[in-house]
Each structure stands twice: as structure tokens, then as C-alpha cells.
Amino acid sequence: MVTVDDLAERMKRVLDTARYLNLATASEEGDPWVATLEYAWFADPLRFVFGSATTSRHSRHLRARPEVSGSLFITGSDGAGVDIASVDGAQFTGRCTEIPPDRLDDYYARFYETVFPEPQQRAQWQLRPMLLQPPAAHRLYLVEVHRWWLIDTRTWTEDRIDRRIEIPLDAHKD
Numbered sequence: 001m002v003t004v005d006d007l008a009e010r011m012k013r014v015l016d017t018a019r020y021l022n023l024a025t026a027s028e029e030g031d032p033w034v035a036t037l038e039y040a041w042f043a044d045p046l047r048f049v050f051g052s053a054t055t056s057r058h059s060r061h062l063r064a065r066p067e068v069s070g071s072l073f074i075t076g077s078d079g080a081g082v083d084i085a086s087v088d089g090a091q092f093t094g095r096c097t098e099i100p101p102d103r104l105d106d107y108y109a110r111f112y113e114t115v116f117p118e119p120q121q122r123a124q125w126q127l128r129p130m131l132l133q134p135p136a137a138h139r140l141y142l143v144e145v146h147r148w149w150l151i152d153t154r155t156w157t158e159d160r161i162d163r164r165i166e167i168p169l170d171a172h173k174d
Contacts, residue, residue, distance in 0.1 A: 025061035040114035
């Protein structure tokens with residue numbers, strides 16, 4: 001029997017371990033797009049932050065339609081094959097918008113520390129806050145997660161049917 005605590009542990013492992021976030025957007029006309037992005041996550045409520053150019057396709061889509069879906073995935077691979085027991089992942093839906101200049105301090109340091117944990121690399125690639133505000137070409141974006149699902153591993157080994165199990169957003173408590 002899988003408990004909420006088991007799911008919360010898996011949820012935190014996926015959030016802490018997945019390196020990239022796949023974010024699905026749609027244009028004003030409904031044309032789909034998926035972008036693979038580095039991210040930092042924040043709790044209570046669950047949010048993701050990523051950086052991008054304002055001219056990128058997903059950024060243009062977000063201005064017209066802020067509703068998004070996405071996924072995170074852990075391969076469990078060491079290069080010599082896949083350990084199916086260590087494969088895990090999640091899917092989510094939410095709303096994504098540019099972080100306004102007056103909220104940038106809430107996310108800026110943690111985002112760059114997560115994406116570039118090595119201080120020398122961070123110093124090389126980190127954009128100054130003024131380069132993340134209008135009229136600059138880059139922004140930090142905030143995904144407010146509305147719903148969250150984990151891969152349902154309970155029966156996959158028996159029937160190979162890929163299912164999801166929705167879990168409460170507050171299950172990841174630190």
C-alpha cells in the first residue's frame with residue numbers, strides 16, 4: 001500500500017533530482033510547443049522559476065496564454081542500462097507569467113544558485129537583476145503549479161500500463 005508519505009518522498013526526490021523541466025505552451029492560435037528548461041523549485045505553494053529570452057517561442061506564447069503543462073523526469077540510468085526501479089517522473093498543470101521587477105528579489109538568488117551551483121560558473125553566467133527587467137531581453141518566469149501527478153509505479157511491472165496518480169500539492173513539505 002502506497003501512503004501519502006511515500007508519495008511525498010518521491011515528489012521531493014523528483015523535484016530535487018530532475019535537472020530539466022519540460023514546459024508545454026500554446027500560441028494564441030493553439031499551436032503547441034515544448035521547451036526544455038533549467039529551473040529552481042519553491043514550496044508552499046509549489047512553484048518553478050526559469051529564465052528565458054522574451055523573444056523565445058514559449059515566452060511569446062506565455063504572454064498570450066499563460067496556462068501551461070509540463071513534466072520532470074529522472075532516468076535512473078548510469079550509462080550501462082536503465083534501472084527501472086529508479087526511473088521516476090511527474091507531470092503538472094499551472095499558470096506561468098513573467099516575474100515582475102518588484103518580486104525579482106524573491107526568486108533571483110535561489111534560481112541562480114540552483115541552476116549554477118558552482119560559484120565560478122554562476123559568476124560567469126548569472127545575469128544581473130537589471131538585465132531581467134524591461135526593456136532587457138531576458139526575464140525570470142514563475143510557474144504556479146495547480147495540479148501535480150507522479151508516475152503510478154504500483155502496477156506497471158505487472159501490466160506495463162503507464163498510469164499517473166494525482167497527489168496533493170502540500171505533500172512535499174520540507
